[in-house]
Amino acid sequence: MPSVRKVVDKINKACVEHNGKLKFVEFLAVVIEKRLEKVDILNPMQNEELQEIFDMIDVDHDGSITRDELVKVASGSGSGIDEKEVLELFSLFDTNGDGVVNFDEFKALM
Numbered sequence: 180m181p182s183v184r185k186v187v188d189k190i191n192k193a194c195v196e197h198n199g200k201l202k203f204v205e206f207l208a209v210v211i212e213k214r215l216e217k218v219d220i221l222n223p224m225q226n227e228e229l230q231e232i233f234d235m236i237d238v239d240h241d242g243s244i245t246r247d248e249l250v251k252v253a254s255g256s257g258s259g260i261d262e263k264e265v266l267e268l269f270s271l272f273d274t275n276g277d278g279v280v281n282f283d284e285f286k287a288l289m
């Protein structure tokens with residue numbers, strides 16, 4: 180998926196520009212790298228931290244992340260990711276393909 184690689188570059192650039200304050204964007208980059216490169220994460224995030232990020236994306240707090248929510252948060256994060264790219268990323272998150280990402284799926288990404 181070469182376009183996803185491009186998204187990772189964008190995200191990494193955004194992280195540098197925002198001085199590492201974009202926790203969610205940083206998380207995205209880690210997950211994508213792991214899924215695409217099959218690398219082990221040296222410092223996986225703790226449950227608490229993951230929950231914090233999950234809640235950030237789960238705007239209506241119904242316990243699952245929809246495409247719309249991810250698009251809203253990702254495109255509002257200053258990362259420069261556009262909607263099409265977010266939708267591509269969504270399929271990496273939604274491992275069982277039911278159209279939403281729950282916390283178990285989210286956790287399993289780490």
Ligand SMILES: [Ca+2]
Binds near residue numbers: 238248
């Ligand atoms: Ca939700």
Ligand SMILES: [Ca+2]
Binds near residue numbers: 278
């Ligand atoms: Ca799912």
